[in-house]
Amino acid sequence: MKQAPRQWYERLSYFLLSKGYARRAVDKTLFIRKHDNDVILVKVYVNDIIFGSNNNTLCEEFVAAMQGEFEMSMMGELTYFLGLQVKQIKHGTFLNRSKYCFDLLKKFKMEDCKEAATPIATNYLMDADEAGQSVDSTKYRGLIGSLLYLTTSRPDIQFGVYLCASFKQIQRNHTLRLQKGF
DSSP: OHHHHHHHHHHHHHHHHHHOOOEOOTTEEEEEEEEEEEEEEEEEEEEEEEESSSSHHHHHHHHHHHHHSSSOOOOOSSSSTTTTEEEEETTEEEEEEEHHHHHHHHHHHHHOOOSSSEEEEEEEEEEEEETOOOOHHHHHHHHHHHHHHHHTTTTGHHHHHHHHHHTTTOOOSSSSEEEEEO
């Protein structure tokens, strides 16, 4: 069933395009339909669909059309998606990743780690600590991947995560040792 996601996406795309939506050139999973001064945005992520509009009638029409064509359920107002907490109020929409961060700390058993204002000083280099405890490289790659995803909204940790990510290729079952550089 490797083709199932592609076939689902093609069927959904055809349906949306036939309803007057335009697929974006850069992000092929984003569909937009404009009606006078109103717009509805539809974002597809695997088998999840997020949509919103500046006109509630467009949202209601979208839901009716989708439920008429596909078996789907409405999950209600968006509150959490892909690690983003979403808070919608009258004056705007607010996003944060505190739950994602706490979940990462728990997943990698770091709930009791010491906080730091900056993740790592810019004048440190990394190398293998041959005498240290060995590191699970799969767990290390998972942590780096999770942190790289987090850097899209946390530029303050980009340098430290980049340094650890670049060291990942060198690291082979050794602990990391920081040494003052420059």
